[in-house]
Amino acid sequence: MDVATTVTEVRARVRDWRAAGLRVALVPTMGNLHAGHLSLLAAARYRADRVIASVFVNPLQFGPAEDFAAYPRTLAEDEGLLAEAHCDLLFAPTVEQIYPDGGAQSTLITVRDLASVLCGQFRPGHFDGVATVVAKLFNIVAPDVAVFGEKDFQQYIIIRRMTSDLMLPVEIVGAPTVRAPDGLALSSRNRYLSPEERAIAPAIHRALQAAVKRLDEGDRNFLGIESAGWQALAVAGLRPDYFAVRDANDLQPPRLTSQELVVLTAARLGSARLIDNLRLPLARP
């Protein structure tokens, strides 16, 4: 596996691959890789001849009171894991490469509606930072396909919409959430949990499962389902930001025409903020 740290290097490599008629996939990450990221690599490998993983902790998507400085940076370990996963190129740029103007970044991409709900209410500006850096990565790498984890479901929907609205020639693929045996979704932020908090955290998956079960049985008391999910998390010792049932296509409240529902939650536990979701396709007669 090669490693590129500059925009010029990565562009030159992709140009050569394209000239050889190869299809290129990008897996954007913030590093501190785990089995969830490796599943994204596998999905990318399946869809392309060459796979690039980017590792970049993007300052633009962290709020002033968030964990940018403390975010786990483990580039040496990440490099080893990516090489084992047969990644072709690791793109690990500095902040100066991505934000050469010292971070002023006058241009921001806002995916209105989608970015202001759910996590957007609790992390103002977060999704503008995500959409902007992903658009930059797409412009740098020019991949044919890019793979994102469905654990970050709102992020996935926002990137899909941004790509379609801006007519970027990139196929967006969502890869299923990878879970620990007790149901906890794998996340770099799980490492903030103490052993006691780690034992509490699977309550998130259980609460989502209970909500999906009610929906699957035909219960359409969405407010009741949301409030039961919230209560279950609070009783387990978490501090929920939200527990919501939404249309999986646009994250709006469910309506009669909805073809798929998604139950999403974000909850705080100790110093960690954990997010997760489960989807339910609706059978139509």
Ligand code: PAF
């Ligand atoms: O999901 C992440 O790791 C980040 O939000 C992403 C998509 C790499 C953008 O910085």
